[in-house]
Amino acid sequence: MGPDGRGAVLTGDRALLSVAQMAVADRLTVAGGTPVPVLMGAAGSAVARIIADRWSPGRVAVLCGPGDNGGDGFVVARRLAEAGWDVQLSLLGAPDRLTGAAAHNAALWTGPVAPLSPAVLEGATLIVDALFGAGLNRAPDRRVAALLAAAAAQAPIVAIDVPSGVMGDTGADLGAVAASLTITFFRKKPGHVLLPGRTLCGETVVADIGIAPSVLDRIAPQTWENGPDLWRDALPLLHPTGHKYTRGHALVWGGYPMTGAARLATRAAARAGAGLTSVAVPPQALPIYATALTSIMVRPVTGAEDLAALLSDGRITAHLIGPGAGVGDATRSTALAMLATGRAVVLDADALTSFAGDPAALDRAITGPCVMTPHDGEFARLWDTTGDKLHRARAAAARSGAVIVLKGADTVIAAPDGRAIVNTNAPPTLATAGSGDVLAGLVLGLLAQGMDAFDAAAAAVWMHGDAASRFGPGLIADDLPGLLPAVLRGLSA
Ligand SMILES: NC(=O)C1=CN([C@@H]2O[C@H](COP(=O)(O)OP(=O)(O)OC[C@H]3O[C@@H](n4cnc5c(N)ncnc54)[C@H](O)[C@@H]3O)[C@@H](O)[C@H]2O)[C@H](O)CC1
Ligand SMILES: [K+]
Numbered sequence: 001m002g003p004d005g006r007g008a009v010l011t012g013d014r015a016l017l018s019v020a021q022m023a024v025a026d027r028l029t030v031a032g033g034t035p036v037p038v039l040m041g042a043a044g045s046a047v048a049r050i051i052a053d054r055w056s057p058g059r060v061a062v063l064c065g066p067g068d069n070g071g072d073g074f075v076v077a078r079r080l081a082e083a084g085w086d087v088q089l090s091l092l093g094a095p096d097r098l099t100g101a102a103a104h105n106a107a108l109w110t111g112p113v114a115p116l117s118p119a120v121l122e123g124a125t126l127i128v129d130a131l132f133g134a135g136l137n138r139a140p141d142r143r144v145a146a147l148l149a150a151a152a153a154q155a156p157i158v159a160i161d162v163p164s165g166v167m168g169d170t171g172a173d174l175g176a177v178a179a180s181l182t183i184t185f186f187r188k189k190p191g192h193v194l195l196p197g198r199t200l201c202g203e204t205v206v207a208d209i210g211i212a213p214s215v216l217d218r219i220a221p222q223t224w225e226n227g228p229d230l231w232r233d234a235l236p237l238l239h240p241t242g243h244k245y246t247r248g249h250a251l252v253w254g255g256y257p258m259t260g261a262a263r264l265a266t267r268a269a270a271r272a273g274a275g276l277t278s279v280a281v282p283p284q285a286l287p288i289y290a291t292a293l294t295s296i297m298v299r300p301v302t303g304a305e306d307l308a309a310l311l312s313d314g315r316i317t318a319h320l321i322g323p324g325a326g327v328g329d330a331t332r333s334t335a336l337a338m339l340a341t342g343r344a345v346v347l348d349a350d351a352l353t354s355f356a357g358d359p360a361a362l363d364r365a366i367t368g369p370c371v372m373t374p375h376d377g378e379f380a381r382l383w384d385t386t387g388d389k390l391h392r393a394r395a396a397a398a399r400s401g402a403v404i405v406l407k408g409a410d411t412v413i414a415a416p417d418g419r420a421i422v423n424t425n426a427p428p429t430l431a432t433a434g435s436g437d438v439l440a441g442l443v444l445g446l447l448a449q450g451m452d453a454f455d456a457a458a459a460a461v462w463m464h465g466d467a468a469s470r471f472g473p474g475l476i477a478d479d480l481p482g483l484l485p486a487v488l489r490g491l492s493a
Helices: 019-031 036-054 068-082 100-107 142-154 197-201 215-219 259-271 283-292 303-311 329-340 349-353 359-365 376-382 389-400 435-448 453-471 477-492
Strands: 059-064 086-091 126-130 157-160 181-185 203-207 223-225 249-253 276-281 297-300 318-321 344-348 370-373 403-406 412-414 420-422
Touching: 019 036, 019 215, 036 068, 036 100, 036 126, 036 157, 036 181, 036 203, 059 068, 059 142, 068 086, 068 100, 068 126, 068 157, 126 142, 197 203, 249 259, 249 329, 249 435, 259 276, 259 283, 259 435, 259 477, 276 283, 283 297, 303 329, 318 329, 318 435, 329 344, 329 349, 329 359, 344 349, 344 435, 349 376, 349 435, 359 389, 370 389, 370 435, 370 453, 376 389, 389 403, 389 412, 389 420, 403 453, 412 453, 435 453, 435 477, 453 477
Parallel strands: 059 086, 059 126, 126 157, 157 181, 181 203, 223 420, 249 276, 249 318, 276 297, 318 344, 344 370, 370 403
Antiparallel strands: 403 412, 412 420
16 A cells, blocks of 8 residues: 555656646745746746757747746747857737736846747747747637747747647647647646647656645645556565465456457456456357467356356456447346446446446446446447546546546546546557457456556556557557566566
């Protein structure tokens, strides 16, 4: 158990702060004795230092907006000019409209301030986007959009805080152009890791501008970017005295005739460390599963009594139904029987779709540890799709009482208590048939060993991405389970 007593150690380093939480961090820092102009000076100086580390002096066009993002831009301009850069600065709006720290830093800029126009881009070998940051509240107008497009065509863009047009809290694109590098302050926002924001940011660097990490104790962040330090301590260890039952017994419901999905999930669960893995199959499917699986037990199940007898085996510590199960009442009633055991259950694919239009039946049945792993289409059949991905996954988790893994290139893992983790290590090669079956099996394998549902889901999603990254191009889902030993070795190093 981590110090917060809730499983993994949710460290501050991976915390994602909303725009409002970032403003609290600013306010606490100012209250602690750092005036805003100094904080802005630190921000702009950090941006200039990172630029100077990466590019040799040339002509740079600094595009400043009407607020503090623009204020940061004035600091960057001054610092780069001091370092010998040829700085062309232009400002959206009248200089006398600037206020506070932005006005203070604009006054320290001794060079010309041109009105915002493409002329400022002439000959530039680098662009600094200081137009809008955390204060963006609507799509940039046509003039700004045209300038950004011209800038992107002219030279690499370094965006301050976020690329102008990206919403910090959601990563939504209101008309941004892609930056090569985005430099933000203290901690990332969800918009730096959710799509399309993450892509528009290019490389994202987090600069320390003197905000003390202790402000996180007051802010109490609930959102993190996924990584092993969040759940490594919660990973089931191989207890020296352990035997197969302490490593749990994972049960997969084997579909027919679509047997491949369950076989992939079963292999993944075994590779994730479940001590015993078995697959329950309709009798006619027995030969197919039996020939394909060796260390994995195949259990023929005929009818409800047989199922009840199987599920009454207290040694079974976690269940999975969904991959290849088929959509309909049979899958629905088997899922309900598994949930009724009160032991860990993973619901994926067809098991989710079998409750389409009646999510309340599912909510009512979830009383024990449960992880559901919908993609967007399956999610839309069960839950409300309004709002950004973090909001949607959190609402479904709160409503169902299950951990929701809303899959995608920016998978969100949400717990019923409001915690959420955004995953950023999934390569595009994971978009291949059967990939979801393997993920469901990984979650099952970790749950079977007693891991907390939220930690198990986050760890499985990360391992899934790490396995695919280790393989590279040409990946198919069948390759994934065999890559787990390397992933686990990497985690225990
Ligand atoms: N977080 C930190 O530690 C620090 C952040 N800093 C920088 O401050 C900005 C946020 O500044 P803010 O003044 O709140 O907003 P912006 O500068 O992003 O926007 C200015 C202003 O523009 C208006 N506006 C919004 N959208 C549009 C639009 N599409 N068209 C026209 N005008 C628009 C709105 O009124 C905004 O208020 C943050 O990003 C950091 O870069 C501090 O400088 C240092 C510490
Ligand atoms: K910006």
